[in-house]
Amino acid sequence: MELYLIPTPIGNLEDMTYRAVRLLQEVDLILAEDTRTSAVLLQHYAIDTPMQSYHMHNEHSKLSLYLDKLKGGQRLALISDAGTPAISDPGFLLVREALQHKVAVYCLPGATALIPALVQSGLPADRFFFQGFLPPKKGRQKKLEALSSQSVTVVLYESPHKLLKTLSQMQPLFGAERQLSISRELTKKFESTFRGSLAEALHFYNDHPPKGEFVLCIAPA
Secondary structure (H helix, E strand, O other), rough: EEEEEEOOOOOOOOOOOOOHHHHHHHOEEEOOOOHHHHHHHHHHHOOOOEEOOOOOOOOOOOOOHHHHHOOOOEEEHHHHHHHEOOOOOOOOHHHHHHHHHOOEEEEEEOOOOOOHHHHOOOOOOOOEEEEEOOOOOOHHHHHHHHHHHOEEEEEEEEOOOHHHHHHHHHHHHHHHEEEEEEEOOEEEEEEEEEEEEEHHHHHHHHOOOOHHHHHHEOOOO
């Protein structure tokens, strides 16, 4: 009756801990957000533990199945495609139900995109507000308005095809001179970080079409 939330590398396969590898080898079943993506990681570390899917489209329908396995005494590990489960990824529902049924839940420390992006941003990191992904449509403008007045550093996740839209929507609310740091492809071969004002960021990414996954760290109001 144990559930382990195990962080996986956000890009560089070397960013696995010894404990994470050992537990993935020892548990009875691994629940993966995308079994095809996770198969690459498991093969790299010679992990042959059975694996089944658990993602945003089936987490409600499969919740009772995996909960029954835990209550039956099995040890399960939950991993996402990259980073720490339940942080902008599936995991919360299973953790909540497991705890309500007296299942022991453990989360290992490890990879997550927001912390390295924040620490290397040069912006205040003692206190921050983590938004994750913005609402895709409904409530997006209202959320940005609320974030614009935060007195701490704000951290956002953004996809490449929405980055310019987000920066354009932010500028009239945050101000063209608001400082920010934008990290892309963290831990990977083409990792890079832009640091400057919102206006400068818009100019830069208009000239350099966004590619990869982005973490935005925005200076306090």
